[in-house]
Amino acid sequence: MITLENIVKHYRLGDVDVPVLKGINLHVEAGEYVSIMGASGSGKSTLMNIIGCLDRPTQGSYHLENRDLTTLDKDGLAYIRNQYLGFVFQQFNLLSRLTALENVMLPMVYAGISKTDRRDRAAAALVKVGLGDRITNRPSQLSGGQQQRVAIARALVNQPSLLLADEPTGALDTKTSKDVMALFHDLHDQGITIVVITHDSDVAEQTKRKIHIQDGLIID
Amino acid sequence: MSITKLRPHAVPPLEVGEMAIAALLSNKLRSGLTMLGVIIGISSVIGISSIGQGVQKSTEESLRGLGTDILQVMAGEAESGGISQGQGSVSTLTWEDAQAIAEQAPSATVVSAYLQRSAQVVYGAENTTTTVYGTDLNFPEANNTFPATGRFFNEEELDAAASVVVIAPTVQENLFPPNVDPIGETIRIQGEVYDVIGVMEEKGAQGPMDRDDAVYIPLTAMSARIIGNNSLMGTSVNGIYLKGEDESQLEALQFQAENILRLRHDIDVPENDDFRISNQADILETLNTILGLLTGMIVAVAGISLVVGGIGIANIMLVSVVERTREIGIRKALGATDSTILNQFLTESIVISGAGGVVGIVLGVGITFVAANLFSFAFVISGGAVLAGFGLSTAVGLIAGVVPARNAAKLDPIDALRSD
Numbered sequence: 001m002i003t004l005e006n007i008v009k010h011y012r013l014g015d016v017d018v019p020v021l022k023g024i025n026l027h028v029e030a031g032e033y034v035s036i037m038g039a040s041g042s043g044k045s046t047l048m049n050i051i052g053c054l055d056r057p058t059q060g061s062y063h064l065e066n067r068d069l070t071t072l073d074k075d076g077l078a079y080i081r082n083q084y085l086g087f088v089f090q091q092f093n094l095l096s097r098l099t100a101l102e103n104v105m106l107p108m109v110y111a112g113i114s115k116t117d118r119r120d121r122a123a124a125a126l127v128k129v130g131l132g133d134r135i136t137n138r139p140s141q142l143s144g145g146q147q148q149r150v151a152i153a154r155a156l157v158n159q160p161s162l163l164l165a166d167e168p169t170g171a172l173d174t175k176t177s178k179d180v181m182a183l184f185h186d187l188h189d190q191g192i193t194i195v196v197i198t199h200d201s202d203v204a205e206q207t208k209r210k211i212h213i214q215d216g217l218i219i220d
Numbered sequence: 221m222s223i224t225k226l227r228p229h230a231v232p233p234l235e236v237g238e239m240a241i242a243a244l245l246s247n248k249l250r251s252g253l254t255m256l257g258v259i260i261g262i263s264s265v266i267g268i269s270s271i272g273q274g275v276q277k278s279t280e281e282s283l284r285g286l287g288t289d290i291l292q293v294m295a296g297e298a299e300s301g302g303i304s305q306g307q308g309s310v311s312t313l314t315w316e317d318a319q320a321i322a323e324q325a326p327s328a329t330v331v332s333a334y335l336q337r338s339a340q341v342v343y344g345a346e347n348t349t350t351t352v353y354g355t356d357l358n359f360p361e362a363n364n365t366f367p368a369t370g371r372f373f374n375e376e377e378l379d380a381a382a383s384v385v386v387i388a389p390t391v392q393e394n395l396f397p398p399n400v401d402p403i404g405e406t407i408r409i410q411g412e413v414y415d416v417i418g419v420m421e422e423k424g425a426q427g428p429m430d431r432d433d434a435v436y437i438p439l440t441a442m443s444a445r446i447i448g449n450n451s452l453m454g455t456s457v458n459g460i461y462l463k464g465e466d467e468s469q470l471e472a473l474q475f476q477a478e479n480i481l482r483l484r485h486d487i488d489v490p491e492n493d494d495f496r497i498s499n500q501a502d503i504l505e506t507l508n509t510i511l512g513l514l515t516g517m518i519v520a521v522a523g524i525s526l527v528v529g530g531i532g533i534a535n536i537m538l539v540s541v542v543e544r545t546r547e548i549g550i551r552k553a554l555g556a557t558d559s560t561i562l563n564q565f566l567t568e569s570i571v572i573s574g575a576g577g578v579v580g581i582v583l584g585v586g587i588t589f590v591a592a593n594l595f596s597f598a599f600v601i602s603g604g605a606v607l608a609g610f611g612l613s614t615a616v617g618l619i620a621g622v623v624p625a626r627n628a629a630k631l632d633p634i635d636a637l638r639s640d
């Protein structure tokens with residue numbers, strides 16, 4: 001599914017190069033359920049943004065389904081994000097102006113799917129995450145757990161190859177965290193490839209493979 | 221599965237438009253206020269240019285109502301001892317000049333001479349100041365102005381310098397109560413008593429002169445009682461109307477009249493002419509030029525408010541892009557390309573400006589309609605002006621939106637997502 005080889009990422013702060021990722025090698029097979037753990041500031045989000053094609057590595061190669069993504073231009077990366085990747089953020093990142101249904105429809109707008117198909121598929125995705133009765137609610141009318149489930153429905157609606165989640169339970173209480181993790185478990189059982197970042201070992205325990213990152217390097 | 225197609229799907233313009241409208245509707249007050257600049261700009265451009273055109277058309281129509289087949293000979297500079305007396309002060313034209321043109325100019329079909337003076341006219345307790353014309357029998361035909369009721373004076377009355385008067389509608393209105401038929405009544409002009417024998421038809425204001433605010437008496441009566449006849453020089457007149465067969469005859473008629481008058485006045489070179497000949501077409505042209513210039517200038521000033529409106533849109537769009545940085549990050553994370561984001565914000569700018577333009581056009585047409593009815597000129601809306609107004613407003617939106625939209629498109633998705 002994905003293969004990262006010797007991924008290095010530097011941030012430039014003024015005149016200094018700050019190394020954040022120092023040579024990451026990672027391979028994730030289709031259908032895997034992987035957690036990435038590590039202390040705050042260890043580079044988890046930076047790695048996730050590179051895997052999610054939101055950012056480019058300073059060095060190294062990244063293959064998704066045998067295609068070298070480091071050679072793609074901005075539009076190419078946008079296409080990959082839209083068609084192959086689903087992203088779930090800690091802060092949900094829903095558009096407050098739009099209803100749950102419209103939020104879930106958004107990735108399909110950029111995929112060129114017809115309006116009626118969009119509506120049907122978004123509604124089905126919301127039913128799947130248990131929000132079939134909340135499709136016309138705006139984010140402000142939903143609880144944190146419900147908002148995150150809308151975000152998960154949105155991440156899945158274009159049938160991505162890979163679902164990425166950066167601390168998806170970080171803004172949720174214990175009970176709703178459990179609900180969201182149960183949903184991830186279901187999705188894994190349905191064969192979806194999932195990479196989830198967390199610093200919560202309870203969350204990591206539920207995944208099938210745990211990866212630890214420390215100071216920009218994977219340690220085992 | 222393998223990745224083959226890597227070109228993202230472009231969101232169709234119609235859908236970008238829907239997105240833009242939804243975004244603008246989510247903040248109605250701000251959108252409305254932003255539109256205001258364009259509304260004011262476009263409505264004034266449309267309104268003023270249409271009003272200008274309407275006034276021009278009406279003036280032209282009423283001038284044409286007098287006939288474009290007419291020349292007017294005006295008494296000119298009478299040089300006595302090198303001192304200019306000013307036009308029409310001591311008249312250099314006489315009744316005899318008019319007679320000579322009528323007899324000798326082959327192209328002249330109608331010749332009418334007149335004297336003209338502003339005077340007070342009294343009926344009972346009412347009085348009004350109007351223009352008194354002393355003229356001959358040909359005046360109605362020369363000016364295309366005929367009595368609506370009663371009659372014009374006849375040859376006997378002209379020869380006898382009879383005290384008869386034909387009044388025009390405005391004078392009737394000013395002097396007589398609606399239930400009184402003026403015909404058969406008497407009025408006083410500069411103290412002298414005149415019998416009203418007719419009321420002229422209404423002609424509407426003729427640009428600089430108002431045929432409806434006038435009274436007509438025999439030239440002989442005017443000459444004898446109001447002006448005081450200078451019999452040694454013949455009966456002096458202020459002007460002579462000359463009518464040709466049609467418009468094409470005017471040049472020939474002018475040439476003939478000039479020669480006859482120069483001969484009679486002993487003038488060797490045209491520079492010494494003591495008269496001036498003008499025709500309606502010239503007057504029309506001058507009037508149109510002045511009106512066009514005036515309209516153009518005011519429209520240009522109105523155009524400035526459009527520029528101000530454009531700056532307002534650019535300003536709000538810049539603010540909006542900053543406020544919606546996170547939205548832009550989210551959209552990009554979900555697969556929006558730079559050009560999709562660029563289109564989205566550019567479209568918002570164009571939609572807000574275009575909508576302002578449409579409202580401005582409607583408002584401008586409304587203003588023109590009200591003004592045309594209030595001040596009774598022709599209601600003219602040129603499709604060109606409407607199209608130009610719409611084109612201008614969308615162009616303003618496009619220009620105003622370029623920088624904000626580029627700012628939005630350039631945003632890095634990670635930076636955008638991290639904002640707040």
Ligand SMILES: Nc1ncnc2c1ncn2[C@@H]1O[C@H](COP(=O)(O)OP(=O)(O)O)[C@@H](O)[C@H]1O
Nearest residue numbers: 011012013020039040041042043044045046047
């Ligand atoms: N855009 C950036 N510019 C500079 N430094 C950054 C930037 N993003 C992240 N960093 C730094 O990189 C390190 C790793 O950050 P991050 O990947 O967010 O860590 P984590 O998600 O594991 O908490 C931190 O020290 C952070 O300050």
Ligand SMILES: [Mg+2]
Nearest residue numbers: 044045046166
């Ligand atoms: Mg992080």
